[in-house]
Amino acid sequence: MANTAxxxxxxxxxxxxxxxxxxxxxxxxVLLSVVAIIAVFPGLFxxxxxxxxxxxxxxxxxxxxxxxxxxxxxxxIADGIKSLTKEDIVPTSADAVVHFMAxxxxxxAVFMGFAVLPMGRNMxxxxxxxxxxxxxAIGASTELSIFMAGWSSRNKYSLLGAMRAVxxxxxxxxxxxxxxxxxVMITGSLSLVKIVDAQNQYTWGLPHxxxxxxxxxxxxxxxxxxxTAETNRSPFDLPEGESELVAGYFTEYSGxxxxxxxxxxxxxxxxxxxxxxxxxxxxxxxxxxVLNFVPSWxxxxxxxxxxxxxxxxxxxxxxxxxxxxxxxxxxxxxLPMTLLNLxxxxxxxxxxxxxxxxxxxxxxxxxxxxxxGTVEMRRKKYGPxxxxxxx
Amino acid sequence: xxxxxxxxxxxALLFAIGLAGAxxxxxAILVLIGIELMLNAANLNLVAFWRYGAHPELLTGMMFAxxxxxxxxxxxxxxxGLVIAIYxxxxxxxxDEINRMKG
Amino acid sequence: xxxxxxILAVITVLGGLMAVTLKNTVHCALALTVAFAGLALLFLQxxxxxxxxxxxxxxxxxxxxxxVFAILLTRGSETPSEGVLSHTWFAGLLIAAAVFAVLAWAVxxxxxxxxxxxxxxxxxxxxxxxxxxxxxxxxLEIVALLLTAAMLGAVMVALHEKGEQK
Numbered sequence: 141m142a143n144t145a146x147x148x149x150x151x152x153x154x155x156x157x158x159x160x161x162x163x164x165x166x167x168x169x170v171l172l173s174v175v176a177i178i179a180v181f182p183g184l185f186x187x188x189x190x191x192x193x194x195x196x197x198x199x200x201x202x203x204x205x206x207x208x209x210x211x212x213x214x215x216x217i218a219d220g221i222k223s224l225t226k227e228d229i230v231p232t233s234a235d236a237v238v239h240f241m242a243x244x245x246x247x248x249a250v251f252m253g254f255a256v257l258p259m260g261r262n263m264x265x266x267x268x269x270x271x272x273x274x275x276x277a278i279g280a281s282t283e284l285s286i287f288m289a290g291w292s293s294r295n296k297y298s299l300l301g302a303m304r305a306v307x308x309x310x311x312x313x314x315x316x317x318x319x320x321x322x323x324v325m326i327t328g329s330l331s332l333v334k335i336v337d338a339q340n341q342y343t344w345g346l347p348h349x350x351x352x353x354x355x356x357x358x359x360x361x362x363x364x365x366x367x368t369a370e371t372n373r374s375p376f377d378l379p380e381g382e383s384e385l386v387a388g389y390f391t392e393y394s395g396x397x398x399x400x401x402x403x404x405x406x407x408x409x410x411x412x413x414x415x416x417x418x419x420x421x422x423x424x425x426x427x428x429x430v431l432n433f434v435p436s437w438x439x440x441x442x443x444x445x446x447x448x449x450x451x452x453x454x455x456x457x458x459x460x461x462x463x464x465x466x467x468x469x470x471x472x473x474x475l476p477m478t479l480l481n482l483x484x485x486x487x488x489x490x491x492x493x494x495x496x497x498x499x500x501x502x503x504x505x506x507x508x509x510x511x512x513g514t515v516e517m518r519r520k521k522y523g524p525x526x527x528x529x530x531x
Numbered sequence: 532x533x534x535x536x537x538x539x540x541x542x543a544l545l546f547a548i549g550l551a552g553a554x555x556x557x558x559a560i561l562v563l564i565g566i567e568l569m570l571n572a573a574n575l576n577l578v579a580f581w582r583y584g585a586h587p588e589l590l591t592g593m594m595f596a597x598x599x600x601x602x603x604x605x606x607x608x609x610x611x612g613l614v615i616a617i618y619x620x621x622x623x624x625x626x627d628e629i630n631r632m633k634g
Numbered sequence: 635x636x637x638x639x640x641i642l643a644v645i646t647v648l649g650g651l652m653a654v655t656l657k658n659t660v661h662c663a664l665a666l667t668v669a670f671a672g673l674a675l676l677f678l679q680x681x682x683x684x685x686x687x688x689x690x691x692x693x694x695x696x697x698x699x700x701x702v703f704a705i706l707l708t709r710g711s712e713t714p715s716e717g718v719l720s721h722t723w724f725a726g727l728l729i730a731a732a733v734f735a736v737l738a739w740a741v742x743x744x745x746x747x748x749x750x751x752x753x754x755x756x757x758x759x760x761x762x763x764x765x766x767x768x769x770x771x772x773x774l775e776i777v778a779l780l781l782t783a784a785m786l787g788a789v790m791v792a793l794h795e796k797g798e799q800k
Binding site: 532534536537538539540541543544545546547548549550551552553554555556557558559560561563564565567568571574575578579581582587588590593594596597598600601602603604605606607608609611612613614615616618624626627 | 643655720730733734737754757785789
Binding site for chain 3: 276283299330
């Protein structure tokens with residue numbers, strides 16, 4: 141019974157595919173999976189827009205949208221109708237072809253990233269041997285679309301926003317990759333399915349998720365920081381800094397193209413959250429062994445939604461980082477820590493089982509973090525806050 | 532034509548296009564674009580010969596191509612740094628204008 | 635199978651052609667990205683998945699962005715004042731055509747290309763990793779050194795000199 145509920149989508153797909161002739165069955169199977177992904181994730185996107193606006197509203201001591209349906213739940217429908225019926229304005233001096241292609245490239249690239257995420261037991265679209273590499277390669281292509289959007293608008297603010305965004309994304313791509321390389325090193329495979337399988341074991345009922353190891357925890361923190369920066373979310377949302385650059389690189393976009401950019405950004409968030417859940421939080425495996433009766437895809441999507449809620453929470457709480465603070469942070473702090481993390485993971489692997497390796501690895505990581513942190517803070521001479529008033 | 536011959540022809544065509552671009556354009560960055568195309572054509576050649584060659588299990592062609600990709604990226608970085616430095620000095624990227632050492 | 639190859643070959647060659655002939659430099663850079671993508675797909679067609687994904691990651695994710703940044707920093711997106719072709723363009727075209735003729739003649743006349751219709755090699759990432767750490771460890775270390783030197787060199791070359799106006 142539990143197995144059926146767990147594999148219900150896989151069984152459904154096989155049942156639908158078996159109705160058709162043998163020749164087109166493989167293609168139909170792939171097509172069904174693709175349609176499922178294209179249907180599910182924009183649906184989640186619609187749900188997330190409501191959660192974000194209501195959540196941010198509550199954090200800012202106001203009620204979010206509450207006019208369209210109970211608790212504003214039909215707001216995405218209203219937003220969708222609005223963006224579909226708005227006039228599509230393209231500036232006359234804008235480069236028409238590139239202006240048109242930019243949101244398309246973004247959305248296509250982001251959707252392709254979902255192909256390798258295992259969303260449940262046997263529920264990945266493709267089980268690639270080099271799945272993680274594919275994911276990061278596709279993620280690197282999104283930067284180009286942001287540049288295309290900013291440049292083709294022939295607008296100085298857009299160009300500035302685009303260059304800032306690309307610089308930020310390049311800077312945080314390296315820590316993102318390096319914090320995932322630790323996982324690859326310990327698992328011994330680039331395939332996301334194998335990474336989840338390696339975490340699906342239980343000791344005394346507790347899972348072997350990589351976040352429960354010292355190097356995994358440090359890598360998870362750095363992955364979160366780098367992932368937030370990669371998707372241009374607060375506190376790293378200077379490229380779309382609403383108070384400074386109008387709307388950054390998508391200033392000149394209106395109507396459906398703007399909706400596509402919005403969709404692309406949120407899907408990027410889902411994609412990174414999904415990857416974080418797969419690499420560090422065990423993918424579709426349950427937190428406790430007794431909870432294995434709950435279907436695996438419920439666990440995956442709850443972890444993803446939990447990450448989204450935390451991202452929204454961080455957006456409502458932390459102030460924005462300045463561009464130079466952001467780049468300094470990436471190159472001078474996060475990158476050396478990821479390299480140290482690699483070393484610590486290697487020490488962990490070679491020390492063999494036991495309590496000693498926990499103590500040694502945690503001590504190294506915490507020690508370096510505290511020492512570097514205090515040295516950097518002392519250099520900046522942070523003191524008690526002082527105020528200056530206009531005279 | 533065997534599949535290998537087809538791949539080699541495509542690589543040769545890409546190489547010739549890159550060479551034409553590197554030799555005929557004024558802008559320094561377009562010369563670098565041509566060079567990148569030539570390097571990519573060579574990579575295609577390597578991988579095609581690996582796939583249709585004698586001992587694909589030795590991975591020689593693919594390894595060579597991967598190292599070539601890494602080296603090409605490094606060379607692009609240094610080349611573009613040089614172009615930016617020259618621009619800062621001569622205020623132009625037009626290669627026909629940068630002829631101080633001529634005659 | 636053959637149809638896919640010809641479509642990809644046409645995309646790649648068109649991308650390359652547009653990359654060297656278009657007037658607007660940024661358009662050239664974007665066409666170059668299309669050529670890179672076509673090449674990555676050709677690598678995938680040749681069962682070299684690791685090389686294909688590395689091509690996307692390195693070339694599209696880094697080199698294309700580098701080229702675009704360089705174009706912007708050197709004001710290349712403004713229309714050129716004296717045309718796009720250098721004054722030696724005819725000789726260059728002739729040389730390129732000659733090179734292509736020689737290469738094509740060599741490929742078509744060669745008998746070595748008629749052998750070895752081998753089955754697709756199944757290359758796992760594990761094998762690549764073992765090869766990199768076993769047989770190819772010296773090139774790996776040298777490439778690491780080279781990349782470090784190139785990075786330092788690029789930074790030094792492009793750095794603002796002390797006292798120079800920005």
